[in-house]
Every structure is written in C-alpha cells, then in structure tokens.
Amino acid sequence: MHCNNCALSIHKLLEKKGLKNIFVDFASEEVKFSNNDTATIPGIIKDIEGLGFKVVDDPATEVTPFYEKIENKFIFCAVLTAPLLLHMVLPWHFFHNPIFQLALCIPVFLVGCLHFGKSAINSIRGGVPNMDVLIFTGSTAAFIYSLVGTIQNLGPQYQFYETCATIITLVLLGNVFEKRSVTQTTSAVKDLIKIQQSNANRIVNGVVEVISAKEVRPGDTLLVNMGDKVPVDGEILSGNASVDEAMLTGESMPVEKEKYDTVIGGTIIVHGNITMLATKVGSNTILSQIIDLMKKAQAAKPPVQKLGDKVAAIFVPAVILISVLTFVLTFFLGHTAPQTALMNAIAVLVISCPCAMGLATPTAVMVGLGRAAKNGILIKGGDTIEAVAHTKYVVFDKTGTLTTGKFRINEIKAEGDTGIELVRGVIMAIEERSNHPIAKSLVNELKKLPQTKVILKSAKEEKGLGMRAEDIEGNHYFLGSGKVADESGFNISLYKNQKLLAQIAVDDEIKQDAAALVAQLKKMNIVPVLLSGDKNNRCLKVAKLIGIDEVHGEKLPEEKLKVIDIYKQKGKTIMIGDGINDAPALTQADVGVSMNDASQVAIQSARVVLLNTDLISVVKFLQISKHTLLTIKQNLFWAFAYNIIAIPVAALGFLNPMLGAFTMAFSDVVVIGNSLRLKKKKVDG
Known part of the structure; x- marks a missing residue:
C-alpha cells in the first residue's frame, strides 16, 4: 500500500465481507481484523490480492524480486527517459525522430502500466480510486496522443513521448523517496522488534545450549552473561548484575539486580552474570506488549485526520472532472490548439496529490509516538495526542505517583x-x-x-x-x-x-521531582490537582510541600469518578495514577496516565504509560503531543494549500505536465520531511 486510498479500498472490501475490528494502516502496510472462521482466511487473502496487493506473513523473510523493487524500476525508466529529455536541448537529428522516441518511451510506458495501471484499475474496482488513476490517465493520454500523431505523421507538435516518460519516471522517484521516508517514520517499532531478535543460553541437565529467543518456553533456565541481551522476561535464580534498561525506561543509569529480582527481555547485562527462570515469553513479554501497543497506537486516528480522509475519498474523481473540464473549456471555449488543451488537462492530473493528505497525519503520529517511546513514554493511541491538546487540569493520585x-x-x-x-x-x-x-x-x-x-x-x-x-x-x-x-x-x-x-x-x-513538575505545569497554565483516598490532613501536607492548591482527600474509587467528572466539565483533564483504585478514574479522564511500576489494572486502564519513574516525563509527554499535533496541522495545511493552488495553476496552462509530475512527486516528501523533523526538533517551547 502506498496511499490512504489503498487502505480505504482494502477497508471497504473487508467491511463488505462482514469482518469486525478492521485495522488497515498503509504507512506500516499492516491489515488486521477479527474473524471467527479461520477457513475463510485464504479467500480473504485472495480477494485482497485481487485488488492488486500482495499479502505476506512475515516481511522480514519476504524477498522482493529484482524487477519489482521500486528503486530498480526508477533507474530503468530514468536511463530511457534521459535521451527523450535531451532532444529538447541537443540538435542531434535522430533524437527528434518519432520512431526513436517511441522506441525509448514504450518500455517506460509498459513499466508505468504495470506499476500504476494495475493499481489504478484495481482501486477503481475496489470503489476507492487512488492517486495512480491520475498518473496512469495522464501518462496514457500523452502516449496515445503522441502515438496517433506518429502513425498519421502529423508532425513534431504531436510528439509528447518525453512528457509520458518523464511523468512516470518522476513519480517513481517520488515513490522511492516516500518509501525511504516512511521507513524512517516507522523506525521506532522496527528498532523495538530488532531488540527482540536475540539468542538465549538454555541450561538443560547442566549443559548450555544456544537457541533463538523465540524458542524459549516458560520454566526454562537461562544463563545470561555480561554483554548479553536478556532474551525474555523472568526472575533471577542466582547471581547479580547491572542491567541497562534504557530501551524500556529511557533511564541512562544501569539498575542493580540480584536474586529474586525480575528482569525484562531486551535489556542488556552491562556487568555481572545471572541464571534466570523464564516466566513470560513470546507475545506475553513486556517488550512484545509494547510493540503491539505501539502498532495499535500508530493506527488510532486523531479526529483531525478524519477531514483528510474524507477529502482523499472524493479527491480523485473530483480531479478527473476538473481535468476534463480544463480540456473542454480550453479547447472549445478558449479556441486553443488541441495539444495545448490536452497538456493543460494532463498537468491537472499529474500535479494533484491526494497522497500528501493521506500521509499528513500518520507520518507525524508515528514519529511523535516513536520519540515519546524513546523518552520512556508509551502512548497507546494516535488519538491520545489530540486529546491532550489544551489540557486544563492534571489530577494526581498521591501514593506511588507524587510519593x-x-x-x-x-x-x-x-x-x-x-x-x-x-x-x-x-x-x-x-x-x-x-x-x-x-x-x-x-x-x-x-x-x-x-x-x-x-x-x-x-x-x-x-x-x-x-x-x-x-x-x-x-x-x-x-x-x-x-x-x-x-x-x-x-x-x-x-x-x-x-x-x-x-x-x-x-x-x-515525596518524589524528588514532584515540586518541579507542579511548578512546570503552572508555567504551562495547567492547574495541578491532588485526588487521593488517603487522609485529608496527609493529602494537605503533601500538597503544601509541592505547591498544589486544589486537594480532594479521603475519596473512594466511585467518589474519584465524580471529582474527575466535575473537572472534565470545566476543561480537558488528565489523570495520573498507579493503583487498582485509580483504574476507574484513569478510564474516566480525557486521558489516563499510569506509572510503569503501577498495578497491571492501572496500566491497562491508562492511555499513556510512563515507563520510567521520572515525573518530569509528564511534561515531556505534553510537549511531544503538542508538537506532534502542530506538525499534523502544518502537514494538512501544506497538503490542502498545495492542491488548492497547484490545480488551478495547471488548469490555466501555467505548468507543463513534467513540472507538474516533479512537484507532485515531491509534495509527499515535503510532508514526510516535516514529520521527520519531530525526531530531533526541540519541544521545550
């Protein structure tokens, strides 16, 4: 999948089949759904492939044939397109020969037909035309027009082979950049998956055997030496070690572990060695659950994306209509030459870019979530990022959160x-x-x-x-x-x-950074609130020490819900807690934030989990969310503004199709590039 309309056509197909919990994410190229009957899976795969896609079980083991690689298609087309463009600047007579130009254009056009045409026809069959319809229509119109001119010997004014070839080549170049950029936006999940891929030293009857971490079973005894990755979650049976847990918590200092302590798969032993008992393996490990949550989070659409989705769904038919009107008005009412009217119509087709609108939100969300994860903040949904915009209240539990x-x-x-x-x-x-x-x-x-x-x-x-x-x-x-x-x-x-x-x-x-966090929230015009089941006098004592003015003590879980409701009516409310008794309030708040050492119920109830014990990461979470939302808005503005300006300019004849194809190819790269800035961008402001 390479655009939002690809995902929409697959989504429509799966909906027609009556499947539930459908999740289609074109950026990570993943499709998920719930289905009671596994016997129907081969049929579903066949139908998806009938739309022109290829279904693979494990991308890591999938080998793409040489001729199917987008980079190789681009190089092949670029070599043949270069001489077609050179005829415009070089006086060599044979470059101007229509048969020579046709011979160079045909292979490029065939690559375009196979790459864009197949996808275009299948997307129309799926009921959601994608951007390939525009590229295929534009390049085919230029090729057929030139072919008719060559067969009927109508002269050089009917030769637009270079236009056809250049459109295909430039869009393929855009696809190469887009593929590489999208790969970067999904790097956070891929980095986590790489951490999972390690070997384990299993002890069987006193003998150590080396196996893949995937083969470890609960109850296995494992030996982990200095410099090794801990293969799965477990408990230390003997030995002690300094463990680097930075990949999970963002904490730079190694943590000292001894007998009976738990260790987490993917962390690294920097000093010492241990014998451990495997307790959680495969999809039950903390790392696997984080990867799964990250994937789900990247797919959860913020409300701001819905506008882009709606426009993308009707965009292609609208552009084709504008292109036809451009030709009709320019030729019949403007009384211009047919080739000028055709070039204007083709320029409208190839300059339009529904992809930029489709990529605007998911790329920013992926980079934002990835940056948060590297800071020890696990956000469970792209929609959470928008939910925390304009936060007015942050409600804290006391025990285990501020203390x-x-x-x-x-x-x-x-x-x-x-x-x-x-x-x-x-x-x-x-x-x-x-x-x-x-x-x-x-x-x-x-x-x-x-x-x-x-x-x-x-x-x-x-x-x-x-x-x-x-x-x-x-x-x-x-x-x-x-x-x-x-x-x-x-x-x-x-x-x-x-x-x-x-x-x-x-x-x-009281936690060391509690007072600093409260001061920082006040600077951001956010009101901190203390809500606890503990005694009033103890709550007031803690609140006074760290600077919280609004205090609600001695509250049972159901009373906490009422307090959260009152604050929600006044403004956006975040709840931060850690105990079982906080779970209902975490669910009730606009966004629930849980500490990593919290109870499992609290972690499941929250939409954000702080993987480190550093309270200041709450501020980091708010700042990353704010800048991710800002990036989404910038991307959508660019995508809409680009199309609103570019289409009329092309329709009025101020752009030739080749320049149109060039700007269209790079409009996606601009959007993705802006999203990638989030990786390094300063978010303190």
Missing part, C-alpha cells in the same frame, strides 16, 4: 494484650498477597523483624479500601485505611473478626 511508594512503619500499636509479633505475622501474611506500594513496603520492612507465622486460606483486595483475608482457623481479617483511621497519625487499621487488633502509622516520601 515514592516506599513507606516506613513509624509505629504499630497493638490493642489489649495482643502480642506485637502476632500482629506483624498477620500483616505480613496479608500484605504478601497485595501489589499495592504500601503492601510491598510493609513486607520489605517486616521480613527483617521477629513475627509469628500466620497461614492464610484466602485473601482478596477491595478497591480503595484494603485487604480481606481468612486464616486456616477460620478467623476473618481486614487490613486497610477505608475511613476508619483517626487523626493521630495511625492511618492503617487491622481488624480480626470485626474487632480492632492493631493500628499502624505509615509514612511515605
């Missing part, structure tokens, strides 16, 4: 004659079953202290409240904040069979 999520136990107060070691044992047993940052910190701190071992039969987390558990003796426990803690600093309560067993005072530390 580190690392807690210290200040005090445990056991009620009555309950032993402190028993209390520690109950807390430890319950919190081991939770993913909440407080739970993790309590477990880390308590495992170093003496305690009575308690065995649980069951434990479950209650959103925004805490944990309920039952031990093997049938005792029921509740551990959590809810709204039961008093103002004395004890913010977690432990109940046994509905009687208070102990109270715990826990404190967490």
